[in-house]
Amino acid sequence: MPERRPAQLSFVLYGELPGTGAVTKEGAPVLAALTTDRMQIDPDGSFTITVDPEPADGRPNHIRTTDTARLLIARDSLNDWAKEGPSYLEIERTAGPEAPGPRTPEQLATQTADLLRTIGRYWLDWDNTFIYTKAANDIIAPTAPRGSGFGFATSGHFALGAGQALVVTLDPVGARYLGFQLTDLWVSRGSTPTDRAA
Template identity: 30%
Template sequence: MNHPVATPEQHAHELAALDLIEHPTVRAAYRSVAETWLGRARASEAMHRRFAAAYEEVMFSAAVWSSNQDPLRPKVTTITRLAHEVDGRRVPGSRWGIDNPDTVYRVVPISGEERYVLRGRVGAHRMTENYFTLWNDAMGTVDVCDGRRMHVEADGSYEITVDADEAGGRPNHLRSTPEAHELYIRDVLLDWGCDDPNTIEVERLGGPPATAALTLDEQAEATAAMMAHFADFTGKLSHGMYKTPPNHFSLAWTADHTGAMRSQVYVAGRYELAPDEAFVVDVSDGGAEYFTVPLSNIWGTTLDVLDRTGSLNKAQSRPNDDGTYTFVIAGQDPGVHNWIDTGGLPEGILTLRMAEFPEGGARPDLAATGRVVPLDRICELGLPMVTRSERAAQLAERRAGYLRRLPEVTA
């Protein structure tokens, strides 16, 4: 069977995107967008050092995404992957927009005038959070199918229909509108070692496409435009974060616009630390079955999540005796289990996401607060600790779990 993410279609699309980014129009956009973004960002020296690697990912993500925008010829493509190889060629990462490291993000172009069916199979270990979101061109929600609760046949197979008609007895139906633009699919892996992404294929129903596909030159123009959009979107997002004071959480919201999920609660802030300091975050999840605590830079890519603990979710964390969770954000290992590793970045963005609350919503104890603590005082907090060998085992388990969705990386 094909891997649910590393499909032949995905690989062919990534290789085509590698060729696309060599087009003169796209190369010119690489230069101009970088100049504009750096000129606006007012980034620190530490952030400047992260720009080149992050920029490569954000721009490649724009190439991957923009080249699957034809609703008459839809494909299922995965974005926000880490770097890997396909047919001996290096494929850059494609993270952008402060991604969630637990999530396999896939996109499918949709027209409200067309009819589609998605077919696939759920994994043996179903995900805690899984949504098929139909949205407009401003990332506003048109309709949502809850993959965790959708109808699935006994063999694990499923179908989701997408068109402008009412469901009419169809169990998994997304009702589109003239504004429908795209399906944005989130497969959220809480347990990296067990949770399985869905397999997904799409078929447009009806006759042959009424219009021709974009020429290479037209596609290059579309890619250049999306590159500029990605940089502008991320720049505004980071600017909003940096208007808040450092080492303080004051923003919590739910939303169904600009890519946010209406069923999630977001708690965002930023840290700014001296080498001998840690930012300690206390979380009461309000009954959420899922939460994640990831770090990112101002360029919109998360930190090292493969070989460092640049994020931790609920399954990867140890609770306190009272059921709450405490995380220590620091550049040096403080010896606690719930260490979120800054990878040497003394400042950054933290976007805590909580989801899958009990019926009726979050409990009143939902909260997330942060405080700066000297590193040499962390041992006084009474937090779950780890030995060096336990840390090594934690990181080895983390890497093995992540590579289940990135089988191209073998070392």
């Protein structure tokens, strides 16, 4: 990890690429998750995680995978992008069948186009099912942690009239990381300057 560590580094094992399955409130199936608050990290910031189908049996930082696993995502949560740095990761394959060879540019282009069509439809359906069915200008507090163990999240939509403004007041309530995101109707988003440490 860098000298100024991110507020949290999380590893999430999914049963499918988010946005390629059925539109459900839970989203893509989370098979396992590991976050830095539950990891053994050396004083210099280094760590090793293991990923295989066997139980941990005393191994720290272990993620148990299954035959249905399709994707492992690593996510750095940064509070101060000017001072904190992302984690540096190296991946070493130590066992298992031979890895498939690289795909051709044509194969990559075809797969990317197919994913864009699939994922685009998914997120539009998700918004219409779980966001725009709620009352405008009404954000409900989250009541349960996300399936990945990556904190809490809630969402909503806003409808402002002429001369009105959206004023957002956030209380980090002791959290190490707090984020607020605004998107357009196409869910094009970006973190706002309100991302901060507690």
